[in-house]
Amino acid sequence: MSMPDYDTGCYDQDHAPQVTVHRLPRAWQRINTVRKQQGVSLRKVARHLHTDVRTLRHEEDETTDLPLSRLYEWQKVLEVPISELLIDSEAPLSSPVQDRARLVRIMKTVGAILEKTKDPAVKRMAQNLTDMLVEMMPELKEVGAWHSVGQRRTLDEMGRIVERTFSEEVFRNVP
Numbered sequence: 698m699s700m701p702d703y704d705t706g707c708y709d710q711d712h713a714p715q716v717t718v719h720r721l722p723r724a725w726q727r728i729n730t731v732r733k734q735q736g737v738s739l740r741k742v743a744r745h746l747h748t749d750v751r752t753l754r755h756e757e758d759e760t761t762d763l764p765l766s767r768l769y770e771w772q773k774v775l776e777v778p779i780s781e782l783l784i785d786s787e788a789p790l791s792s793p794v795q796d797r798a799r800l801v802r803i804m805k806t807v808g809a810i811l812e813k814t815k816d817p818a819v820k821r822m823a824q825n826l827t828d829m830l831v832e833m834m835p836e837l838k839e840v841g842a843w844h845s846v847g848q849r850r851t852l853d854e855m856g857r858i859v860e861r862t863f864s865e866e867v868f869r870n871v872p
Contacts, residue, residue, distance in 0.1 A: 808842030
């Protein structure tokens with residue numbers, strides 16, 4: 698007596714059809730969403746975590762199951778509670794974290810206005826707004842302006858290129 702032909706066409710020793718279950722990857726964390734809402738670049742995270750951007754992009758994938766120790770490292774860089782990085786539900790970020798992200802974006806915009814304007818009245822208003830924002834949230838003092846083209850870096854942000862030294866002899870052979 699033969700068994701009926703099922704869609705899978707495969708049978709185990711007990712003649713039961715073998716079914717392959719394809720599960721969709723589970724979302725574990727929302728680092729990417731939080732990072733973008735906080736206005737933090739991947740380059741900045743890479744500098745703080747001493748990791749390349751390619752690895753960070755993989756870690757930001759919500760289906761990447763990161764160890765708790767790595768989540769804590771991300772949490773320190775993004776300056777949010779660890780619970781904000783984990784997916785517990787489809788609920789939005791908590792109100793304090795959303796408010797902080799909004800203030801950071803406003804501060805970046807005010808910084809850009811301060812950098813670009815030549816009008817003294819606009820500069821004065823932008824400076825007053827900066828002072829009020831820093832009064833509300835002192836850590837905003839460290840927030841820089843939006844980058845208009847490329848990424849501008851301060852001397853302390855230059856990274857590994859500054860650490861690398863060349864002998865003077867290398868420059869003598871340049872025509």
